[in-house]
Amino acid sequence: MNVEKALQKLKEKGYKRTKQRERILDIFVKQDQYIAAKEILREIQTDFPGVSYDTIYRNLYMLTDVDILEATELGGEKHFRLGCETHGHHHHFICTECGKTKSIEFCPMENLNESLSGYDVENHKFEIYGKCPQCN
Amino acid sequence: MNVEKALQKLKEKGYKRTKQRERILDIFVKQDQYIAAKEILREIQTDFPGVSYDTIYRNLYMLTDVDILEATELGGEKHFRLGCETHGHHHHFICTECGKTKSIEFCPMENLNESLSGYDVENHKFEIYGKCPQCN
DNA sequence: ACTTTAATTCGTAATCATTCTTATTTTGAG
């Protein structure tokens, strides 16, 4: 996924192209890791000193909504990363030091259909935390 | 796990017995589900109108520390429940309606040791969300 | 290019969970 492709997708959905949005997308395309809202803000302020949290959050949630970003909660803060489109459903190892991730091409839900009969499964979360080889 | 057993465990670790602590434990023993700090506060205030959040959090964290409670983050809020001592490491289905849980006696980490060589795994989270048979 | 209109952003205030601080109270050992 690159910035232009993402903006194209947004256009199809009726969202406008703004400098701030381009910049936000740019950050995610360049960094393959989970990023907190405040880091996005800090990064963007170098170009747009006036951006507000409202703009950051509104865009992050919107981008997550249209499946350009993925969101997760790390240590009480929401973090976002570019969605992986190369493969289907999967999970992540997440480095608690640098935020970089490694895809885990395995979903534990495959193993336990029968043990949840009677339950309406809506969602699940499987994340592995630790230090990546670089940070270790 | 019952209240007396828990208090006994605390005594062994050098923690004192207080009315507030008894009451907190009581709530967890009676409710087999994840509970947010504010719900604990509300419940306790019927008996101790003056309890502060400080007391709640201090105790919840302490009880988690000594493995009497388990903690997880649900929707940006920390939630706690009585630890399941009848079995070892396991995971949970969590009802998003009532907070009740069902133990999942299966850990996905067993399946992927080799794919994470070079990574220092510190922790993991596997939770299934949905509606339990009663709420469904 | 100009106008219109709705989307978007800015600036700031409000909210909510959690943590911190200080003074006071309680517990349990001796």
Added chain:
DNA sequence: CTCAAAATAAGAATGATTACGAATTAAAGT
């Protein structure tokens, strides 16, 4: 009973997130 350590109360502080009115801007049509 006395005392020191532990625990609590009360409220302020913090930090992430959300909300909102006013101002700006993108883009679609004229």
